[in-house]
Amino acid sequence: MEMLNIKINGRDYQVEKNTTILEACHKFGIKVPTLCYLKDINEIGACRMCLCEVKGARSLVAACVYPIDREGTEIFTNTPQIREYRKTNLELLLSNHDKKCLSCPRNNSCELQKLCLEYGVNEKRFVGGADIIHKEDHSTLHLVRNNNKCILCRRCVAACKEQYVSVIGANNRGFDSEIGCAFDAELGDVPCVSCGQCTVVCPTGALVERDDTAKVFEALADPTKHVVVHTAPSIRATLGECFDMPIGTNVKGKMVAALKMLGFDKVFDTNFGADLTIMEEGTEFIQRVQNGGVLPMITSCSPGWVKFCEYYYPDLIPHLSTCKSPQQMQGAMVKSYYAEKEGIDPKDIVVVSVMPCVAKKFEIKRDDQGHDGMQDNDISISTRELAKMIKTAGIQFTELEDEDFDPIMSIGSGAGTIFGATGGVMEAALRTVSDVLTGEDLKQIDYNEVRGTDAIKEATYDINGMKVKVAVTSGLKNAAKLLDEIRAGKSEYQFIEVMCCPGGCVNGGGQPIQPGHVRNFTDLKGLRAKALYEDDLSLEYRKSHDNPEIKAIYDEYLEKPGSHKAHELLHTSYVKREI
């Protein structure tokens, strides 16, 4: 590794050869502003916010894509000329920006707004030019696109491409340029999988999740409704970020307290639903192996992934597990088992799910999910929307005392909690399948081979003489590789876990938005997942089938995994979708 002596703003530093100016500055405590740059996926040097001076260079250079390759390079990041250039750049961006910040969902979390403050811009310096008013796109259940707030940074295009979906891109040119779909179709009319990764990377308010918080507040204010909420495994690991807590803080107790303060009648843990999923999915897997069913079986917890399969690999639908997702299983059980037990008419129950995901907004309305004409879940909100509700209600989140989930769906095992990280569903399933097949209570239950954020992880396990080869992947670009293998008849696996979002739910499309300068230099997925694996270690029950509430629901209600009743309430079907 060759080290170079360089100067930044007159001070001496050493960096590895070919480090970019942006990375070097970050390392030495200088934030160079960026708007378009996303590490590894959008390194296009287009927004020109990161312009820096390299002594001897013909013009200013884009720090994000300029590798330092000469000994003695002298870099300046904060000269009067650079400040003026960056300020002008921002003023030009504002010339056709919808500047209604007060009513913008990204007010206070907008990267453009923040830079404008830092550079003291004159928002009216340039007027005219592009005076097109773009129509807002409200055609999907999961997000709203408002191109009047778009700065054409193309981060969303890169995120969509990374998901192997690529339904959005830059159309037209010059002042007419806009990000949109082919032939100006609305997002609801193209094969978008609803993952919401575009909303997480958007620096402004051009792409935001559909805000369903008003519906929740309305239900809470309705005395005739019994409002139940349940929170997905990964929310406890990320919600704290919305209240400036360190990334990877487990806020389970505070989250439950806040939900109770908001007025929910019952606060349940979706980890219970995750455990239920493992009981059903583990049983389905064993049956497929023993009865010569379609293999490899692929997990079906992630609605973005399921939709991707239905659009782009419909021939592989028989490989999908028929199990509903934990969200849907939980909702179904609230409106049947819980309602019966409490003597409440399920029609009076409003089930709200808090999810790391915006595709869940789509999933609750899928066909073949609810029963008796009711949806399993009525409203699905993201981590971000929950944070917004807590703030609106004036709840001082960081100061809350911990509280516990409510019975009869209060317990989630460690296996349920790790669902939120890539590899978690596989590990949870292996913990249960191994015990079932060996008839023992195995102590070695850490399956480290399937943990971590590698693109594709694989391992072979010997379970009671049966060799099970598994693969785990997240991010649809990676999933496509495994799917192509299956299509070609070359897949050697029996069981595959696919999560739509890279890193799994901890990095879902509904999770807290971290600005570029944090995203690019922080292992978000790793830190958030770590909180879940620590949670797993701290729990009394670490296997789904050990969860006493799970035992109770099978004893009292569902009989056994895969029973007729379980199939009716907890399993579903899929459809081929036309591209």
Add this chain to the structure above:
Amino acid sequence: MQKKISSIPFAGTPEQEAKLKEVIAKRSDDPGAVMPVLQEAQEIYGYLPIEVQKMVAEGLNVPLEEVYGVSTFYSQFALSPKGKYNISVCLGTACYVKGSGDILNELSEQLGIGAEECTPDGKFSLTACRCIGACGLAPVITVNDDVYGRLTVDDVEGILKKYQD
């Protein structure tokens, strides 16, 4: 200018499709094939409607949006067919100074279509072009191969009347 998407029904022939497939097959391994294939597709069909762009996207295994992005970025690509009579209005400097912008507007109003569009009956299409080298006759328009120069807005109606067949 934002490209207008034609609403005229697609009327591609099997021969045209076979020709396009041949073009695509020749370049299916070329990562930079979108632009040259679109050029040849436009030669075959005269324009690039969604049906053609879908064939290109599928054939080259690139997203339709990428193909559409390229087709709307370059002014040489047309999303509307050319009419039986294609009217080009020169917007080069000399013609523009002499009022060709007004002539384009008048044509647009009388035909009920914007630039780069085609009338629903397929008869007239309107193109805004750059200098055609007849600055001495500014402002100039061409209708297929006929050239009309030193025009005023009042001449437009009479010119259109000549192409009523």
